[in-house]
Amino acid sequence: DTAVSQTPKYLVTQMGNDKSIKCEQNLGHDTMYWYKQDSKKFLKIMFSYNNKELIINETVPNRFSPKSPDKAHLNLHINSLELGDSAVYFCASSQVVHVSGNTIYFGEGSWLTVV
């Protein structure tokens, strides 16, 4: 069973469209995250949620709206897609909100290309 699964794995879409990436974890973790990896492989946190509540929002444009219907799911909706949104988006989870000492488990990534 995949611990952190996200769909779709690949997504090609036009500028201006709205798209969503879904994420589910079956580890029973309380905390979930979205990370963005740019073309230079640099990884940066976007959001974290703990038990459906937003904990971290790293000055991400408000075109990005995470939604957590329950603690096992954290979806990412992106409005009015721009070329610069092209990246790999990783969903992740950890047992508790304070990361130190706890392992973060990552999904396989969603490759978003905006054309």
Added chain:
Amino acid sequence: GDSVTQMEGPVTLSEEAFLTINCTYTATGYPSLFWYVQYPGEGLQLLLKATKADDKGSNKGFEATYRKETTSFHLEKGSVQVSDSAVYFCALSSDKLIFGTGTRLQVFP
């Protein structure tokens, strides 16, 4: 703020060569340290971790020791294989996970 610095790549080695990828960090408090690996076309996998000073993390022949005095967590492997070719990320955790910029390793037969 907290940060991680790792050596620029790519690191190119022949099979069975010794590997070192340097990683240093800046942090307030006592973070945990991690190495993650990303194989081509795949997601991130935890390779190893250390949660306090002098701890050694190890997995799949890779090792790294948490050195508080030098604020380092260098990744080593005694004999690399072609299958080790990947991008390696050093990371620290305090209230969130902060990654270095990644180091690409290429191993040739």
